[in-house]
Amino acid sequence: MNKLLKNFLARLILFLPIIIGIATSIFVITFQSIRNFEQAINQSTTSNLNLNGELINKIILESVLIGIIIIVLLSTVVYFLTIENIRNYLRQISISKEKLVSTKKALTFSEQKFETIFNNSSDEIFLADLNGDFIEVNQLVCEKLGYTKAELLKMSFLHLKTPKYKAYVSKNLKKIIAEGFHTYETENVSKAGKVISVEMKSRLINCSGTKMIVSVARNITERKAIEKKM
Structure with missing residues (x-):
């Protein structure tokens, strides 16, 4: 003007x-x-x-x-x-x-x-809201857990955990939100009932003004099995 x-x-x-x-x-x-x-x-x-x-x-x-x-x-x-x-x-x-x-x-x-x-990553990637409900997952998550993407987007971290680790979901979410980053070990259960040990690296991000949690899961089942034998 x-x-x-x-x-x-x-x-x-x-x-x-x-x-x-x-x-x-x-x-x-x-x-x-x-x-x-x-x-x-x-x-x-x-x-x-x-x-x-x-x-x-x-x-x-x-x-x-x-x-x-x-x-x-x-x-x-x-x-x-x-x-x-x-x-x-x-x-x-x-x-x-x-x-x-x-x-x-x-x-x-x-x-x-x-x-x-996102879809060609060698790791499983989860995008969730602050309650742990899934917003997006990559193709590898679907392949490893045996769920379709549509099924997973109706689920949360809590739905995938073994009874042993369900109690830690809320604590992990709070720590991610409070500190912005958190690395931890947990267990996911596939649709077929297979238990998969994973190392989760989660980070709090801001996407267009909305806070979300992006988590990268790496399969450590073999490593955990070796550790048990030692």
């Missing part, structure tokens, strides 16, 4: 001499018309106050001329003071549209890139 105002004032100053010149001409013509009108009054007869026809025609002609000059002046000033601002405004709209299209393309590319990385 300040830029448009500056452009307006700059153009006003540029056309100021022209405006003053035309205004002076209008003043001179108007002044002369008034004098002619006074002369017509003085030359009229006191009995019937009929004005001289020639002077009346001259006054009318001068009045019309003044009106035309005023219209031309206003039209010229309005045109030159606003046309460039309108062009700039339209140009800015065009630039904004181009930026919007570019941003959308970049966003689409980022989403596709994220989805590719």
Whole structure:
């Protein structure tokens, strides 16, 4: 808005001499018309106050001329003071549209890139709300646990835990929310009932103003089995 105002004032100053010149001409013509009108009054007869026809025609002609000059002046000033601002405004709209299209393309590319990385990760990735309810899971989670994505999105961390680790779900969530990051070991149960030991690395993130928990699970079943044998 300040830029448009500056452009307006700059153009006003540029056309100021022209405006003053035309205004002076209008003043001179108007002044002369008034004098002619006074002369017509003085030359009229006191009995019937009929004005001289020639002077009346001259006054009318001068009045019309003044009106035309005023219209031309206003039209010229309005045109030159606003046309460039309108062009700039339209140009800015065009630039904004181009930026919007570019941003959308970049966003689409980022989403596709994220989805590719997300679904091709060698680790199980869970995205959950602060209550532990799943918002999104990657393809590996579905493969390892035997659930469809639709089924998992109706579940939470609590649904996947063995009885031994169910009691720790709430504590782990509170620690993640309080500290922003938490690494812990737990056990998930697949749809077929298989117990899978995992190491969970969970982090609190802010996604478009909404806090979420992203957790990466790494299968440590073999490591735990070796530890038991030792």
